Amino acid sequence: MHNTVIEINSQQFIQNIQTIRDHVNHNNKRIKFCLPIKANAYGHGLVGIAKIAQEYVDYFGVACLDEGVILRQHGIIKPILVFGSFAEGQVEALINNSLEVTVSSLYKAQYVAEYCESTGKVCNVHIKVDTGMNRIGVRVENARYLIDYVLQHKCLNLVGAYSHLASSDCADDGFTKEQITKFAQVVLYIKKHKPETICHLANSGGVCYYPDSYFDMVRPGIMSYGYSPNKLLLNDGLSYTASCFELKSIVSYFKVVAANQGISYNHKYTTTQETRVVTIPIGYGDGYRRCLSNIGEVLIRGHMYKVSGTICMDMLMVDIGSNEAYVGDEVVLIGKQGTQNITLESVVNKCSTITYEILCSFNDRIPRVYL
Numbered sequence: 008m009h010n011t012v013i014e015i016n017s018q019q020f021i022q023n024i025q026t027i028r029d030h031v032n033h034n035n036k037r038i039k040f041c042l043p044i045k046a047n048a049y050g051h052g053l054v055g056i057a058k059i060a061q062e063y064v065d066y067f068g069v070a071c072l073d074e075g076v077i078l079r080q081h082g083i084i085k086p087i088l089v090f091g092s093f094a095e096g097q098v099e100a101l102i103n104n105s106l107e108v109t110v111s112s113l114y115k116a117q118y119v120a121e122y123c124e125s126t127g128k129v130c131n132v133h134i135k136v137d138t139g140m141n142r143i144g145v146r147v148e149n150a151r152y153l154i155d156y157v158l159q160h161k162c163l164n165l166v167g168a169y170s171h172l173a174s175s176d177c178a179d180d181g182f183t184k185e186q187i188t189k190f191a192q193v194v195l196y197i198k199k200h201k202p203e204t205i206c207h208l209a210n211s212g213g214v215c216y217y218p219d220s221y222f223d224m225v226r227p228g229i230m231s232y233g234y235s236p237n238k239l240l241l242n243d244g245l246s247y248t249a250s251c252f253e254l255k256s257i258v259s260y261f262k263v264v265a266a267n268q269g270i271s272y273n274h275k276y277t278t279t280q281e282t283r284v285v286t287i288p289i290g291y292g293d294g295y296r297r298c299l300s301n302i303g304e305v306l307i308r309g310h311m312y313k314v315s316g317t318i319c320m321d322m323l324m325v326d327i328g329s330n331e332a333y334v335g336d337e338v339v340l341i342g343k344q345g346t347q348n349i350t351l352e353s354v355v356n357k358c359s360t361i362t363y364e365i366l367c368s369f370n371d372r373i374p375r376v377y378l
């Protein structure tokens with residue numbers, strides 16, 4: 008067995024989806040749920056999460072062609088929307104894998120249409136409107152030309168239209184409200200011509216703080232995995248969501264080290280007395296960030312310790328003083344052990360980053376196990 012694993016609590020993950028669904032659908036609405044599953048499902052494992060989630064969601068959202076292809080190869084049959092802007096050579100594979108394509112400009116729409124005409128295919132598209140993120144998407148002023156073009160072209164099937172919120176992790180944000188208003192104008196136009204078009208805008212922040220952003224479908228990513236888009240602003244309706252991700256390893260080596268000895272590269276940690284030092288088989292080569300050197304925390308036998316010295320590519324060391332630990336003991340780097348808990352947020356703060364980045368940083372050397 009692998010010594011280092013990421014354990015996913017499937018029950019909790021499903022509960023997160025159901026909690027969010029109940030929240031957006033109160034008052035008997037029927038709002039669809041698109042689960043963003045890009046970047047290896049925020050580190051939770053692309054295929055594993057898709058298999059668990061598929062009976063609870065309406066759509067999957069991926070960033071790029073390859074992620075969608077992997078899902079299809081593993082038998083996932085739910086609609087999959089590719090959020091990213093496609094490259095021209097990818098259109099054939101997108102269509103052949105029944106992936107729904109984001110069309111973010113008139114030029115892109117024409118390119119897809121020409122490809123489809125010459126091959127006799129039909130492409131399912133979502134029009135992307137830029138309401139203020141300034142990333143990809145047609146400007147609101149020009150949206151109707153793109154909508155008209157897609158609607159009149161027999162090779163293009165308009166399935167959806169969407170936009171992305173730039174600052175919805177702040178409640179009562181004026182700019183977010185402007186974005187919602189702008190998108191609502193586009194929705195009005197589309198619904199006049201093709202009422203069944205799935206219009207969608209809300210990311211996690213939208214789901215949490217902006218009910219006006221729900222439209223026909225929501226796309227909450229980080230919340231589905233159990234993290235609040237803004238931990239200072241918890242939403243009571245969503246209090247049943249919780250993290251479902253734990254990072255665990257084992258003690259792989261034990262030794263006694265004399266006083267005044269440096270540990271690991273460049274001896275950034277020095278023992279103050281004769282002490283016990285254990286080695287854990289995880290390092291920055293797995294995505295356990297090197298900036299956690301000397302400050303990262305681990306749980307062993309119910310005790311919390313700091314990482315001792317520089318984190319190596321494949322290992323890190325921990326000075327456990329005069330406490331006990333044996334080779335094979337469980338080590339928790341993110342998650343619970345006994346009454347103690349190391350939250351992802353505490354790791355995030357030490358690295359001065361966001362939950363998303365730490366989750367995505369764990370790579371495929373660490374197997375994902377679904378409990």
Ligand SMILES: *Cc1c(COP(=O)(O)O)cnc(C)c1O
Pocket residue numbers: 043045090171209210211212226227228229230236
């Ligand atoms: C990643 C992504 C989301 C999800 O964002 P969260 O902040 O994780 O909820 C939604 N929509 C698009 C287009 C995305 O790329």
